[in-house]
Amino acid sequence: MTEEENPVVMELAEVCKSYPGNPPVEALRGINLVVRRGELLALVGTSGSGKSTMLNIMGALDRPTSGKLCVDGQDLNNFSDRELATLRGSRIGFIFQQFHLVAGLSVLENVSTGLLYQGVNRPLRVQEATQLLNRVGLGDRMTHLPHELSGGQQQRVAIARALMGDPAIVLADEPTGNLDSETSEEIMDLIHQLNEGGSTIVVVTHDGELAQSLPGVVTLLDGVVKSDSRTQ
Amino acid sequence: MNEVNDSSRVALSDSLRVGTLGLRTRKTRTLLTALGIAIGIAAMISVLGITSSSDAQLQAELDALGPNLLEITPGDSFTRSEVVFPPHVSDLVQRIGTVESSTAVSQVEAAVRRTEFIPEQQTGGMSVLAVEPEVFPMVDAVLSSGVFLDSSSVMVPRAVLGAKAAERLGINSSLDSPQVYIDGTYFTVVGILEPAPLAPNVDRAAMIGNEIATELYDSELDPSLVYARVSDDLLDDQRRLDETRSVIAATVLPDAPTEVSVSRPSELLAARSSTQDAFTGLLLGLGAVALLVGGVGIANVMVISVIERRTEIGLRRALGALRGHIRFQFVCESALLAALGGLGGVLLGAMITFGYAQSQGWVISIPASSLGAGFLLAVAIGSIAGLYPAARAARLDPAEAVRPRV
Numbered sequence: 097m098t099e100e101e102n103p104v105v106m107e108l109a110e111v112c113k114s115y116p117g118n119p120p121v122e123a124l125r126g127i128n129l130v131v132r133r134g135e136l137l138a139l140v141g142t143s144g145s146g147k148s149t150m151l152n153i154m155g156a157l158d159r160p161t162s163g164k165l166c167v168d169g170q171d172l173n174n175f176s177d178r179e180l181a182t183l184r185g186s187r188i189g190f191i192f193q194q195f196h197l198v199a200g201l202s203v204l205e206n207v208s209t210g211l212l213y214q215g216v217n218r219p220l221r222v223q224e225a226t227q228l229l230n231r232v233g234l235g236d237r238m239t240h241l242p243h244e245l246s247g248g249q250q251q252r253v254a255i256a257r258a259l260m261g262d263p264a265i266v267l268a269d270e271p272t273g274n275l276d277s278e279t280s281e282e283i284m285d286l287i288h289q290l291n292e293g294g295s296t297i298v299v300v301t302h303d304g305e306l307a308q309s310l311p312g313v314v315t316l317l318d319g320v321v322k323s324d325s326r327t328q
Numbered sequence: 329m330n331e332v333n334d335s336s337r338v339a340l341s342d343s344l345r346v347g348t349l350g351l352r353t354r355k356t357r358t359l360l361t362a363l364g365i366a367i368g369i370a371a372m373i374s375v376l377g378i379t380s381s382s383d384a385q386l387q388a389e390l391d392a393l394g395p396n397l398l399e400i401t402p403g404d405s406f407t408r409s410e411v412v413f414p415p416h417v418s419d420l421v422q423r424i425g426t427v428e429s430s431t432a433v434s435q436v437e438a439a440v441r442r443t444e445f446i447p448e449q450q451t452g453g454m455s456v457l458a459v460e461p462e463v464f465p466m467v468d469a470v471l472s473s474g475v476f477l478d479s480s481s482v483m484v485p486r487a488v489l490g491a492k493a494a495e496r497l498g499i500n501s502s503l504d505s506p507q508v509y510i511d512g513t514y515f516t517v518v519g520i521l522e523p524a525p526l527a528p529n530v531d532r533a534a535m536i537g538n539e540i541a542t543e544l545y546d547s548e549l550d551p552s553l554v555y556a557r558v559s560d561d562l563l564d565d566q567r568r569l570d571e572t573r574s575v576i577a578a579t580v581l582p583d584a585p586t587e588v589s590v591s592r593p594s595e596l597l598a599a600r601s602s603t604q605d606a607f608t609g610l611l612l613g614l615g616a617v618a619l620l621v622g623g624v625g626i627a628n629v630m631v632i633s634v635i636e637r638r639t640e641i642g643l644r645r646a647l648g649a650l651r652g653h654i655r656f657q658f659v660c661e662s663a664l665l666a667a668l669g670g671l672g673g674v675l676l677g678a679m680i681t682f683g684y685a686q687s688q689g690w691v692i693s694i695p696a697s698s699l700g701a702g703f704l705l706a707v708a709i710g711s712i713a714g715l716y717p718a719a720r721a722a723r724l725d726p727a728e729a730v731r732p733r734v
Contacts, residue, residue, distance in 0.1 A: 157727035185648015200353030213648035215337040
């Protein structure tokens with residue numbers, strides 16, 4: 097496996113997550129996972145398999161109950177909430193099923209918001225956003241408002257936003273979940289393209305077929321990794 | 329590898345841009361909410377402005393009359409009929425060291441009418457006063473037409489009418505030498521005065537010379553009112569002013585100084601103004617209540633806004649926004665919303681004051697400090713109103729907030 101050569105960008109070691117209740121809900125029960133630079137990985141599982149929880153933990157939106165999460169070799173257990181927020185902003189890109197574009201902000205503004213909280217000045221943000229929008233094929237839609245775009249175009253804007261600041265890893269949560277099959281294919285093509293361009297991308301999905309089309313597939317079941325195509 | 333830096337700073341211009349987002353995307357709601365604050369601020373500004381204009385008007389009136397005028401009358405109504413000033417009372421008063429000048433007017437037992445055919449009973453509340461020419465400068469009378477009485481016209485049937493008296497007699501100009509009938513004799517009106525708010529006696533009177541009055545009606549005039557001007561340096565010293573008042577009373581009626589009333593019209597006006605102050609306080613209180621309601625309205629709208637924009641908040645947190653960034657965004661939005669209302673309120677309040685003072689013919693005076701304070705008050709209320717919604721927004725769990733909703 098050629099990926100063995102590449103450095104690890106994210107590592108989960110014995111990650112458990114339980115939610116309070118009676119009895120407590122154990123969403124994750126000892127996850128071990130390594131993501132290397134340049135990988136395009138599917139995280140697949142049925143609903144209730146723990147993939148949403150997994151996504152929250154990988155995105156540093158939530159903390160594991162026990163176990164360790166490392167991004168770029170840094171153990172996030174030692175991080176304060178402030179540091180976690182800053183890490184999310186600078187090292188992790190998010191793509192959501194429902195795009196989550198900010199209504200009332202132009203396409204260009206939406207994308208440049210991707211670096212707003214990193215203290216990057218406005219001209220630089222606009223410059224990078226312009227480049228990325230050209231890259232996702234929306235160079236001619238910069239001044240449009242989100243509601244003026246089709247679903248596929250909106251997701252492209254969200255992808256451009258996720259790529260702002262060249263994150264170590266991009267987490268895509270059901271990126272085609274709100275799109276028709278044709279548009280879904282276009283978006284997946286774009287994701288493949290970006291991966292070929294060097295981006296590390298984890299696609300979280302319940303769609304087994306979509307998962308199989310990606311180079312690596314990790315299957316979750318009841319909070320544990322059931323299979324990992326890369327180690328088989 | 330990549331160090332995570334914690335210096336996640338956002339430029340103020342960017343913060344403000346983000347802070348206005350909610351206002352720009354929901355314009356109607358913004359305007360309606362700002363209106364609540366605007367009404368409160370406008371109410372307070374116009375109350376302050378109208379009070380201030382009214383005070384400025386009062387001050388202008390006081391300055392016109394001079395604060396050193398004293399009005400000396402025979403005591404209270406209980407004993408008034410028995411109290412009579414000596415005939416040369418003004419000479420007595422004049423001799424007091426701190427009095428600069430003085431003049432007496434006497435009530436003449438006669439009625440003034442337009443013609444002899446009008447029944448005597450219809451006096452219309454007007455009186456006939458016998459005066460010396462000095463009375464006009466004494467009360468700072470201003471002519472609306474004609475001339476004052478002078479040392480020669482006091483001996484012939486010539487009259488000067490106060491503003492109210494002229495109005496009631498239906499005479500508005502002395503140009504064509506109108507005449508009035510005073511108990512058997514026609515008098516030519518030579519002058520009409522402007523209203524003198526501080527000398528109501530003069531306003532309602534037809535004034536004729538002492539000499540002609542003695543000749544025609546009453547050989548022994550009893551002065552009913554003495555005007556005196558005291559030296560200006562007394563005004564800053566209440567004790568010396570009070571002393572002078574006692575001396576005047578004792579001089580005028582040595583046997584019964586307590587029967588003499590020595591009043592200062594400017595003080596009466598000032599007292600009238602201070603009773604207005606209580607009313608002003610009440611109105612200001614009402615304005616404050618309106619403002620409070622406006623503030624609650626803002627808080628309410630901001631809470632709704634936070635609920636509606638859950639995913640935006642979650643997204644911003646995912647993009648690296650700290651809780652502080654989110655909190656600032658919403659406090660900023662709330663403060664800007666109120667600032668908008670404050671600005672509108674200040675303009676509206678200034679316009680109301682301007683319009684009202686204009687309609688009353690007052691001097692227009694809007695304290696600049698009240699405009700600035702009104703605006704700042706609005707911003708302060710907006711910031712406070714935004715604190716709770718902003719704290720709610722900052723507390724949102726980002727993982728929860730970005731979760732897809734069906």
